[in-house]
Structures are given as structure tokens and as C-alpha cells.
Amino acid sequence: MIEAVLVVLTNAVAGREDDFDDWYTHIHMRDALRFRGSIAAQRFKWAARQVQDYPSGYGWDYMALYDVFDPARFSREHMENALTPRMMVTDSIRVDGLNDYHYFPLQFRDNDPGTRHDRGVIMEQIKVAQGNEEVFIDWYNEHYFAAACARPGVRKGAFMKFLPQGQLVDMVPVHNFVTTWHIDDASMIDAWRRDEALKNCSFIDQPSLSVTSWEPVTPKITEDEVINTNAAGLAEEERARAHMGDRVMTDRGDELKTV
Incomplete structure (x- = not known):
């Protein structure tokens, strides 16, 4: 059962995007899914066509979504193992601006149950002032969520709230609510x-409202598929580790406690 979704926003060092992609897809995501507390994960990249205009840029090029059944355990495993042989971190990742927080579902709907959805995602990031949270939740659940879920091409939606427990860092995110909408294609934008x-x-809070569109980099992969990997998956992981070599981070500073 999914207890939380870990939303991770990252950037690659300029000119090292291929190294970053190789590491995240074939090494990092698989390392993370070997930790207790995880269920599945999928990677995305910033889509060419967006819901909103971002003249000053959005700030992140890549997103990963992790389905988690025990966020406290999953966070503890990350903090204990980052930059060790169990979770080697490429030096092609930018550590400034790492953004990863668990969000806890308030409402979930799957319009196509039993089918794995590996296509694009629209993400709503919403900031609501303390004191208005409950009335906002009521409005969103009763008036907005069902209507958005009924749009053609929407496969599933998850309306979620930030809570302090089980987090990777002590900081509070700008947005205390996030909704992820899994869609058929970019026409849904x-x-x-x-x-x-x-x-x-x-x-x-309208100035901080952010609605973004993301294209898939990988299909969704489950913990079971990593632990019971096939020969092709194992070969790709071994190739990626050989390619990464010793180009890894070794300084376990405060920033990397969240990797």
C-alpha cells in the first residue's frame, strides 16, 4: 500500500547530462528500490510544451516519482547509505537546489485500474497559507479533483499534502500540496x-502556483523487478557502473544527505 510519494527534482552538471541519465536510470533508481520502504519509481524530464509560461525558467530539468510504503524507513536508508558502495553518487549531479520531499495522499483515483501507466505527468504545486488548509482541501476534493479526473486522457490522479514525518531533510518545501496527474499524451496540456x-x-498563493508538464525518461520499475532482475537489466547496471568508474562524490556534506 502506498503511504507517500517521494517527489525528486534534480539537475545535471552542464555538459554531463548523458552521464547523469545513465547513472540515475541504471544505477541510482535501482539502488533506491533495493532499500526497504520503496515500491516503484519512474523518471521524467521537463517537457518541451508547458501548461504555464516560465520566462525565468522553472529551476529543474528532471523529476522522479517514488511510490513509498514506509517513508521513514526509506529516508533512513538513504541517509545511512548515500555516498557508500550501496548508493554511489555520480559527480554529474548538481547538488545545489536538490528538492525531494515525501507527500502524503489525501485523495487518489485510478481511471484504468490494473494498467501500468508509463506516459507523461502534469504536476500541480500549490502553496496554501496555514489556517486555510482545511477549507482548501475541502474545495479541492469536492469541486476540483473529480472534474480534473474526468478529463479525457487522464489515467490517474493523486492529491497529496506535505507532512513533516518521514522526510529526508528538516526543511519545509515552498509548496505544501502537490497533485500528480498521469496523462495519455501532451494534448492534455x-x-x-x-x-x-x-x-x-x-x-x-497565486505567485507561487506552478503547473508543469513532464515527459517520461523511463517506464515505471518496481522493487520486485529490481530485486529479481533479469539478465538484460543486470547487464545494463554493470555497464553503467563501469562507465561511471570513480567519477563519484565522496564529500558527505549537508547537501548530500538528501541524495
């Missing part, structure tokens, strides 16, 4: 561009 509900919601 138009539905979000046309909709004014979030923009007109008085409970939302």
Missing part, C-alpha cells in the same frame, strides 16, 4: 491551460 479554477482559487 490544453485542458490545464484552459482551466481557470486554480488561478481563481482565493486559498492558493
